[in-house]
Amino acid sequence: MALEQYLRERLKHKDMLLMTHVVCGYPSFEENLKALEVMAEFDVDLVELQFPFSEPSADGPLFVKANQAAVSSGVHTRDCFQFMKKVAELFPFKLLMMGYYNTAFKLGEAEFMQSLQAAGGSGYIIPDLPLEEAGEMHRLSAEVDLDPIILMTPTNTDARLKTLGEAAKGFVYAVARKGVTGSKTQMDAEVTSFIEHCRQYTDLPIGVGFGISDKTDMDFLRGKADIAIIGTAALKKWEEGGEDALRGFFSELLG
Amino acid sequence: MSKTKSHTSSNPLNTMPDKKGYFGEYGGQIIPPDLIKIMNEINDAYDEIIQMESFQTELQMLYRDYVGRPSPIYLAKRLTASCGGARIFLKREDLNHTGAHKINHCLGEALLAKHMGKTKVLAETGAGQHGVALATACALVGIDCEIHMGEVDIEKEHPNVTKMKILGCTLVPVSRGTRTLKDAVDSAFEEYLKDPVNYLYAIGSVVGPHPFPKMVRDFQSIVGREAREQFLTRENKLPDLLVACVGGGSNSIGLFSAFLEDESVKMVGVEPAGKGLDTDDHAATMTLGVKGALHGFECYNLQDKDGNPLPVYSIASGLDYPAVGPQHCHLKDIKRVEYKAIDDDECLDAFMQLSRLEGIIPALESAHAVAYAMKVARIMSKEDTILVNLSGRGDKDADFVANVLSL
Numbered sequence: 182m183a184l185e186q187y188l189r190e191r192l193k194h195k196d197m198l199l200m201t202h203v204v205c206g207y208p209s210f211e212e213n214l215k216a217l218e219v220m221a222e223f224d225v226d227l228v229e230l231q232f233p234f235s236e237p238s239a240d241g242p243l244f245v246k247a248n249q250a251a252v253s254s255g256v257h258t259r260d261c262f263q264f265m266k267k268v269a270e271l272f273p274f275k276l277l278m279m280g281y282y283n284t285a286f287k288l289g290e291a292e293f294m295q296s297l298q299a300a301g302g303s304g305y306i307i308p309d310l311p312l313e314e315a316g317e318m319h320r321l322s323a324e325v326d327l328d329p330i331i332l333m334t335p336t337n338t339d340a341r342l343k344t345l346g347e348a349a350k351g352f353v354y355a356v357a358r359k360g361v362t363g364s365k366t367q368m369d370a371e372v373t374s375f376i377e378h379c380r381q382y383t384d385l386p387i388g389v390g391f392g393i394s395d396k397t398d399m400d401f402l403r404g405k406a407d408i409a410i411i412g413t414a415a416l417k418k419w420e421e422g423g424e425d426a427l428r429g430f431f432s433e434l435l436g
Numbered sequence: 437m438s439k440t441k442s443h444t445s446s447n448p449l450n451t452m453p454d455k456k457g458y459f460g461e462y463g464g465q466i467i468p469p470d471l472i473k474i475m476n477e478i479n480d481a482y483d484e485i486i487q488m489e490s491f492q493t494e495l496q497m498l499y500r501d502y503v504g505r506p507s508p509i510y511l512a513k514r515l516t517a518s519c520g521g522a523r524i525f526l527k528r529e530d531l532n533h534t535g536a537h538k539i540n541h542c543l544g545e546a547l548l549a550k551h552m553g554k555t556k557v558l559a560e561t562g563a564g565q566h567g568v569a570l571a572t573a574c575a576l577v578g579i580d581c582e583i584h585m586g587e588v589d590i591e592k593e594h595p596n597v598t599k600m601k602i603l604g605c606t607l608v609p610v611s612r613g614t615r616t617l618k619d620a621v622d623s624a625f626e627e628y629l630k631d632p633v634n635y636l637y638a639i640g641s642v643v644g645p646h647p648f649p650k651m652v653r654d655f656q657s658i659v660g661r662e663a664r665e666q667f668l669t670r671e672n673k674l675p676d677l678l679v680a681c682v683g684g685g686s687n688s689i690g691l692f693s694a695f696l697e698d699e700s701v702k703m704v705g706v707e708p709a710g711k712g713l714d715t716d717d718h719a720a721t722m723t724l725g726v727k728g729a730l731h732g733f734e735c736y737n738l739q740d741k742d743g744n745p746l747p748v749y750s751i752a753s754g755l756d757y758p759a760v761g762p763q764h765c766h767l768k769d770i771k772r773v774e775y776k777a778i779d780d781d782e783c784l785d786a787f788m789q790l791s792r793l794e795g796i797i798p799a800l801e802s803a804h805a806v807a808y809a810m811k812v813a814r815i816m817s818k819e820d821t822i823l824v825n826l827s828g829r830g831d832k833d834a835d836f837v838a839n840v841l842s843l
Contacts, residue, residue: 234743235618235745236618236622236730236731236745238467238622238732241626242626245613245622245626246612252742252744257741258743282466282729283729283739283743283744286727287728287742288742308468309729309732311466313464314464314465332469332470334469336474336633337469341473345469
């Protein structure tokens with residue numbers, strides 16, 4: 182089922198969906214699987230599997246550390262695709278590849294898309310690939326029915342949002358604030374009006390991410406966003422106390 | 437080609453990049469989309485400022501009265517005699533205020549930041565040369581400066597650290613990862629992303645996303661314009677060969693840019709072969725690299741099979757970068773510039789020879805260019821001339837070299 186359709190189907194039964202994030206091979210693939218099991222328990226709808234890259238320029242310190250550790254421990258692109266395939270077989274949620282452009286460039290853009298499709302991915306988020314540079318990637322992914330997830334940000338002009346809206350597929354990733362992943366975002370009227378602003382330029386579901394960390398944030402977003410995106414906060418919990426801490430985190434988040 | 441051919445705006449290689457920031461297939465803006473707008477604002481402000489007479493007057497005045505430009509070209513007679521071939525000339529960027537070519541673009545970037553109403557200028561530094569030059573320019577222009585530097589480099593480059601502190605910049609030690617240049621880039625970039633509207637990330641070379649490769653080249657092009665005129669005046673012809681070291685590629689592009697249309701002038705960019713091209717300890721990006729995207733632009737880089745940049749090494753901290761400026765990549769592909777590698781031993785030998793034959797202690801980075809010039813001078817005719825960009829002085833390296841050579 183196409184990503185957008187899948188999300189719309191899920192949205193009939195839930196007021197807001199949840200997308201989570203795992204850095205492939207950090208701390209290990211085994212631990213990734215345990216984390217994903219917890220996520221599945223809480224009926225997570227969508228997971229970004231980050232393919233580690235040593236220079237993750239849109240990520241904050243925790244993800245930078247996780248990426249670099251995974252790279253150092255010998256996690257390769259092909260391991261990530263294999264892992265994705267396994268995850269796709271084991272779990273019901275949809276999967277997105279998240280990573281940096283050089284990973285795709287190095288493998289070859291066409292091969293990258295074929296591998297992603299073969300691994301059961303639904304799309305990809307490449308934060309350092311702006312629309313201006315994405316022509317070939319978008320063309321290739323359209324051929325194999327994979328969705329490029331487009332980011333809208335508070336600094337985009339109306340003209341820019343219009344262009345982004347036209348290129349978007351699956352859903353739109355609205356970045357709640359400036360900067361890298363992992364810092365606290367003040368959920369306020371500014372975020373609300375930004376989401377509303379994004380809606381003027383897309384009919385797709387809107388996911389909101391960057392800095393979402395607790396139930397208050399979730400309550401705030403409910404009715405405004407279609408998908409809440411949790412990244413750093415979950416990894417932080419995993420680092421604090423593994424499965425139990427992560428389970429506690431999601432219970433509280435969704436409680 | 438006429439040796440007096442006018443050489444200003446009609447150079448197609450210098451009108452590069454295209455609107456999207458590409459030099460052939462290299463360059464561009466491989467950055468989070470949020471930054472595209474910011475980078476384009478910088479590009480627009482830059483295009484505007486370079487048309488302003490007041491800006492040009494101020495920059496030229498600072499180049500003359502503050503940096504001490506024009507830097508002379510000097511015929512290294514004893515070095516030439518010792519090689520026994522082509523005459524070797526040095527473009528003395530080592531005589532600039534702060535001791536290297538970096539001040540040329542730092543002044544430009546600091547003035548641009550001021551013009552754009554930015555509140556803070558940020559950058560990373562490896563050896564500390566860019567950091568010192570930027571801190572100097574910011575002190576002069578009166579704008580806050582924050583430099584990120586790996587803890588390993590802080591220990592190694594103590595004199596530059598002290599200078600930056602004296603100059604009033606905020607020095608942020610970086611303790612993550614390898615605690616060197618690459619991590620300093622991550623750390624500075626992260627800080628920059630917190631408020632790119634009010635900060636300017638002053639990139640230290642002709643690298644990074646568009647418009648930096650263009651802007652830094654333009655600011656550095658003073659080196660080549662001066663050298664071309666000085667050489668013509670002195671020798672009534674152009675040099676046969678230009679030689680400059682290449683890390684990111686700022687001093688070399690500065691020299692080369694004025695000569696790109698002069699078909700008779702050969703150019704060689706010299707990369708660090710470190711402990712040898714057959715080892716893992718080098719930074720010969722052009723010689724052994726492949727195409728990829730790193731730090732916001734497409735270029736040749738040294739990377740593993742998954743596209744992660746490889747650890748790089750050079751005896752000269754200013755050259756150990758796994759990527760290289762996009763214009764250099766293009767000049768390599770169209771065979772306008774050749775890229776050669778010089779190892780640590782050859783570099784140290786040139787460092788000592790230039791010091792003892794000419795009384796000029798070069799930066800270890802620049803000593804790579806000197807070493808290559810010495811190597812080829814021997815096999816060139818006495819009628820031939822080589823112009824080497826002596827991009828910096830070696831004060832910062834003196835203790836290190838004395839230690840390595842047990843002097």
